[in-house]
Amino acid sequence: MHKLQRTLLLTILLLASPAALAGASATWRVSLESGPLGPVEFYLETTLDGDELRGVSHSGAVELLRKIPGERSIDDGLFAFSAARGDDGQYAGDIVAPWQDGTITIGVDGEQISGSIDGGIFAGSFNGVPADQVISLRDYQAVLEAFDSVVANKVFAPGDLEQPAYLEFREQLGRVADKAIDDLDLLFGFRWLWRNEPFSHFRLQRSAQTAEQMFTFFDQYRVGFEAATVDFDDDIAVLKVRTMMGADTIEQIQAAYARIAKERPAALVIDLRGNGGGAFAVKPLVEHVIDEPLDAGFFISQVWNREHDDPPTATQALAAPLWQGWSIIGFWKAVQETDIVRVQFQPAEPNYDGPVYVLLDERSASATEMAADALRSSGVTTLVGRRSAGEMLSQSMFDVADGFIVSLPVADYYSVTHGRIEGVGVPVDIESEPGQALDVAIELARNRSSGAD
DSSP, X not given: OTTXXXXXEEEOOOOOXXXXXXXXXXXXXXXXXXXXXXXXXEEEEEEEETTEEEEEEOOTTHHHHHTSOOSSOOTTOSSEEEEXXXXXXXXXXXXXXXSOOOBOOOEEETTEEEEEEESSTTXXXXXXXXXXXXXXXXXXXXXXXXXXXXXXHHXXXXXXXXXXXXXXXXXXXXXXXXXXXXHHHHHHHHHHHOOSOSOSOOEEEEOSSOHHHHHTTGGGOOOOSOOEEEEEETTEEEEEEOOBOOHHHHHHHHHHHHHHHHHOOSEEEEEOTTOOOBSTTHHHHXXXXXXXXXXXXXXXXXXXXXXXXSOOOHHHHHTSOBOOOOOHHHHXXXXXXXXXXXXXXXXXXXXXXXXXXXXXXXXXXXXXXXXXXXXXXXXXXXXXXXXXXXXXEEEEEEEEETTEEEEEEEEEEEETTTEEOTTTOOOOSEEOOGGGHHHHHHHHHHHHHHTOO
């Protein structure tokens, strides 16, 4: 299952129920507990034709959404599959929309269907009951009105909501809400319409927990996999960091630097390709390679933007109190109550003082860009690969209405040395195809070690 994150694997055990399915179509009201989407509800129409079972979500806004250029084809619906009956009486088949891969299973027990989904955006478990009529499951316009209120009150730069790109997005989303009859309509409408303009870190989903309940575990959250590993290519250490999230990621980075100090390599390569960010694993990653305190940058939020048309100058930012603590919850509180949150890195032991190379690509984003820029500002590193994503905002989650929550940017980040990163990215010193960046960095390190030009 090495393609688990890229493939949608659906298994639905279908125990044939003549009353529910035989030779006819049926409409179900389905409840899906999905990790990526949250607890969603939608209508599913199934048709049994001989030994073939087909299913498609009954979505009110699908015709409107088909006219919007999206990341996936939705010609067959917002959720659709086709399955064939096997010798064992079970139905197995393929997803046909919107992610055109994976395998399917449904279990029918009398007047109820149930099953589970492994991998992809629908990952989770589900059940459904017959739907006597198809009516809107929620007041989606009311949800959107609550969404507007939260966004206006919490987004870091309310003026961005008056930009043409946002106004067009909101108008189109309103048309989707008018047509919506289930959660997939509104959630996929948001996904298809939002284009990271005029800001990134913006997402709508559903949650069984309130935003406050979700906050409580972030500082203790552990990703549960090898997020930071170090390997050696002769006398060159390669530290691969896959995420900036997780207390265990911080521990793994610290352990990696301890091993690097023991091995004393001639050069260090920090591989941040594909690292989409996260949180404060940035701190040890940077602090073990700097020799003196580094004023990296500062966050500004709505508190500043309500009173100013322009961001603070570096002089103004450096005059602000130094933010300390490095708690996620504490940070979210600070950026919503303080005009300037100033970030400074302190040298940490064991300290690596040899040449450092940092690998970036277009998927290096958010907190990863803070780390890359700080290392760039320190003057101790050479950046190799491609310019980073330019998605450097700090987001937080807020309750909307009826189980919907929105994640939106509450603070913008500025590098003391290089200015704003959002929409710009962190440039590299040496351009390289991302797949070749490691080889390029190792060659640079070897040439430097041998004294070659």
